Amino acid sequence: MTRALLILICGSAAIAQQANPKPDLLRLTDELDTAIQSGDWNKAAGLSKLLKESTVVARDQSMAKGGAELADQILGWLPPDTETLVVAQQPFKMPSEDQRTMPTVVDMAQGYVLGLLGAVEKEALGKALVGRSMRLAALAGRKFENHAPDPNNILPFGLIAYQGCAVYSFMEEVSESILQRKADESVLGHLVWISKGSQNDFKDTDTYLLALPKPDLMLACNDRDSFTQIVSRMAAPQAPRALPADLPEWKQLDRSAPVWGIRHFRPDRANTDPTLPQNIFGTDGKDPEATGLTVEFGLDSAGARGKILAKSNPWPELDKSPDSQGAKSQKPADGVWEFSVANTPDSGFAGVFALMGFLGFVVLI
Amino acid sequence: MRGVFLLAIFSATLGAQTSKQADLTRLTGDLRTALDHDEFARAAELAGNLDDGIRAARNAWLVRDARARTDEILSYLPADTEGFWVNQEPLTIKAGESSTFLAMQPAVLYSIDRLKALNADPVPEDKLPEGKFYRALSNHTIRMVMGATRGIRRSSEGFTMPATFAEQDVVYFYFFAEPVDLGTPDESIANHSAWRGVAQINTTKPGPPFPPPRTSREDENWIAQARADVLVLSNRKDLLAEVLGRMDHGSSARALPASLPEWSEVDRDASFWGLRHYTEASRPPQGDWRYAAAFLPEPDGAAVGATVRFYAKSQSLEIRYLSPAQLAKGSVAESMRSSFQIDQPRTGVWRLVSNVGERGASPMHTAFCMLGFGGYR
Numbered sequence: 001m002t003r004a005l006l007i008l009i010c011g012s013a014a015i016a017q018q019a020n021p022k023p024d025l026l027r028l029t030d031e032l033d034t035a036i037q038s039g040d041w042n043k044a045a046g047l048s049k050l051l052k053e054s055t056v057v058a059r060d061q062s063m064a065k066g067g068a069e070l071a072d073q074i075l076g077w078l079p080p081d082t083e084t085l086v087v088a089q090q091p092f093k094m095p096s097e098d099q100r101t102m103p104t105v106v107d108m109a110q111g112y113v114l115g116l117l118g119a120v121e122k123e124a125l126g127k128a129l130v131g132r133s134m135r136l137a138a139l140a141g142r143k144f145e146n147h148a149p150d151p152n153n154i155l156p157f158g159l160i161a162y163q164g165c166a167v168y169s170f171m172e173e174v175s176e177s178i179l180q181r182k183a184d185e186s187v188l189g190h191l192v193w194i195s196k197g198s199q200n201d202f203k204d205t206d207t208y209l210l211a212l213p214k215p216d217l218m219l220a221c222n223d224r225d226s227f228t229q230i231v232s233r234m235a236a237p238q239a240p241r242a243l244p245a246d247l248p249e250w251k252q253l254d255r256s257a258p259v260w261g262i263r264h265f266r267p268d269r270a271n272t273d274p275t276l277p278q279n280i281f282g283t284d285g286k287d288p289e290a291t292g293l294t295v296e297f298g299l300d301s302a303g304a305r306g307k308i309l310a311k312s313n314p315w316p317e318l319d320k321s322p323d324s325q326g327a328k329s330q331k332p333a334d335g336v337w338e339f340s341v342a343n344t345p346d347s348g349f350a351g352v353f354a355l356m357g358f359l360g361f362v363v364l365i
Numbered sequence: 366m367r368g369v370f371l372l373a374i375f376s377a378t379l380g381a382q383t384s385k386q387a388d389l390t391r392l393t394g395d396l397r398t399a400l401d402h403d404e405f406a407r408a409a410e411l412a413g414n415l416d417d418g419i420r421a422a423r424n425a426w427l428v429r430d431a432r433a434r435t436d437e438i439l440s441y442l443p444a445d446t447e448g449f450w451v452n453q454e455p456l457t458i459k460a461g462e463s464s465t466f467l468a469m470q471p472a473v474l475y476s477i478d479r480l481k482a483l484n485a486d487p488v489p490e491d492k493l494p495e496g497k498f499y500r501a502l503s504n505h506t507i508r509m510v511m512g513a514t515r516g517i518r519r520s521s522e523g524f525t526m527p528a529t530f531a532e533q534d535v536v537y538f539y540f541f542a543e544p545v546d547l548g549t550p551d552e553s554i555a556n557h558s559a560w561r562g563v564a565q566i567n568t569t570k571p572g573p574p575f576p577p578p579r580t581s582r583e584d585e586n587w588i589a590q591a592r593a594d595v596l597v598l599s600n601r602k603d604l605l606a607e608v609l610g611r612m613d614h615g616s617s618a619r620a621l622p623a624s625l626p627e628w629s630e631v632d633r634d635a636s637f638w639g640l641r642h643y644t645e646a647s648r649p650p651q652g653d654w655r656y657a658a659a660f661l662p663e664p665d666g667a668a669v670g671a672t673v674r675f676y677a678k679s680q681s682l683e684i685r686y687l688s689p690a691q692l693a694k695g696s697v698a699e700s701m702r703s704s705f706q707i708d709q710p711r712t713g714v715w716r717l718v719s720n721v722g723e724r725g726a727s728p729m730h731t732a733f734c735m736l737g738f739g740g741y742r
Binding site: 022025026029032033036037039041042044045048049051052054055056058059062063091093097102133135171344 | 386389390393396397400401403405406408409410411412413415416419420422423426427463465466469542723
C-alpha cells in the first residue's frame, strides 16, 4: 500500500496527528499536481478535498496557542461586570449572505459572534469584509433584557437588548478606508465611527461604536461605557478581570472547541433579565438555582454541548420532549447538567439557538 | 476546409484545458510555497481555492458529453413531449441529508424528489421521504438529470406555489458517474431490469374551505436500468417501454423539434436549462378569464412557450415567456414582479430575471411550474 493511499484512507486526522504535518501536505500537493497534469479529475477531486481538510487542521493547530493567548488578552480588556463571553477561535472567512451550503453548527455559532460587525455602519462594513479571513472573533455581553415594546406593547423580533462588544482579529490588516468615510470622533486616541442600527426588526434601536485599535483588530460595541472601558484596559491592564479565572465554570469548559462560550449568571438581575435560568425554567416554581454555563460548538464528541452549573436538573424531561431535536442530557458531575445535540443541520440549529439563548443572546422569532 | 475547422475546434479545446490546468498548477505552486514557509493560514486558504477549482474542473469533465446526450434523449422522447429540462450540475446523493439543505437548492430538489420518495416509509409533513432506491444510490454522483413531461392540462382550480404535480406523464433520465446497482429487479420492461416504486402523494386541492381537507393517493412509478450508468424513471410503464425501445433501436423523430422558436431563447451552457411548448390543452380557451393576458406562471390563450436558464455559480435565473399577449395586471402580477425583474426585450418575448441566492427558492418554483413541473410530495 502506498503512503499516499494510506493517507487517503486515514484522512486529514491522520495527517494532523503528526508532529510536523508539512512533509505529508507537500507530498499530497505533489500527488495532486500529478493528477491535475494527467487530467485525472476524479483522483484530483479526492486528493484536493483531503488536502483542504488537512491544511485547515494544520492551520488550526498552528494557531491554537495564539488564539488561546488572544482570548486571555480579551478577557483582560472586558468590563469586569461582563456576564458572557463567546469566542470563535477556529479561523474562518467572513461569510456572504448568499450561502449555498448548509451552515454547520460552527458556522451558525460564528454567525452570532459576527452579529455586531454585521450591524454597524448600516450593514455596509460586514458586506465590505466578505471573504476576509478572521483569526479569532469574540463577543462579550452584559445586562440582557427585553427591548422596550412598541405602542401596541409588542416586542421586536430578533435579538433581545444587551450591552455588548465584539473583538475581531483579522489575518491581514484592514485599512480604515474600508469604512468609506471619516471617523466621527476620537476616544483615548482611537478613531471611532458611530452609526445607528439594530439586531432586531425595530429600526435603529442601537448606537454602534467601531474602532480599529490595531491594523488587524476591530472593536465593535453597542454601548459607549463598554467601549470606553475596553480601549482604556487595552492601554493599561486593570484588575479585576472579567469572568475571573477562579470561577468554577472554567473547570467545565473545553477551550479546544472551535467556538466556546461561558456565562456567569447575575441573580441580582432576575427582575430584568429574561434569559436567566430562574426566569426560563423557574416559572412553575422549579428554579434550578443555576450559577453558570459553558458551551462548546464543533467538538467531535457533539455538535453543540452546554453544561449548566445548578443545584437541580434544569431539563429533566429533555430526552422525552418531541421538540428536543434528538438532544441528550446527562449529569457529568455533581451540580453539573449537560445538554448536547448532534452536528446535523436540523438539530444543530436548534442546539445553537438554545445554547446561545442561555448565554443571553436570545432571538425572538 | 472541414479538416481545418475540426483542427481549430480541437486546438481551442486543448487551449482551454491547458489554461485551466495551468491555473490549478499555479495554485499548487503557491500552496507549496506557503507550506514551505510554514504559512498554514495562507496554505489553508489556497487549498480551499484549489479544491473549488478542481471541483469545477471535475464537474465540467463529468458533463463533457452533455450536449450529445441531450440530443440523444430528445430523439428518444415521444414527439408530443411538452416540457423538457436538463440539470447539468453534477450532484452526489447523500442519504439522510437535511430537507432544509435540499430546499435551498431547488434545481437539485426537483431533480431527485420523485426518486427520493419512492418506497419510503411515512414521514412528518415537514420532512422529505427517503426511499429504498435513493438510499441504495447514496454516495453515487449523478452527472446530469433530464426531465420531460407531456399531457399537461390547464388547471381549473387554481394552483399552489410551489406547484404540485398533476397526473401528467413524466420521465426522468439519471446519468451516473459510474455503474449503479439497485439490486434484484422486480420485472423486465423492454428487456431492461426494472423496479416498481410507489409513493403516497398529497392530492389536497387548494381551498376554500381553508384549510382544505387533506387527501392523498398512491402513485406508481417504474425505474429501469437503461445502461449500467443510466436509470430512467417514469410514472407510465408504456412510456418507459417506448423510451427504452428507442434507446435500443434508435429513432428518426425527436421531441421538441429544432425549428421551435423556444430553442433560440435557450442557453444550453447554463447549469440548468429547459423549455416548454404550450399545447391547446394547456392554454386557456377563448372566453376564459385568463385568455387575453398572462397570469404567470399560467399561460395566456396565445402563449407559444417558455424557457428557463439557471446558472448555479451566480444563482441567476432567467425565464423567457413567448407570447404576443400582455402580462396581466393586479395582485398575481404584482407577486411575480416582487420576485422578478420583468421586461420585454422584443415583441413576443417576456424576460423574467431573478437571483435564487438573494430571493430564495421561490423564483425557481415559478420556473419549474412554467416548464410544466411541480413538486412530488
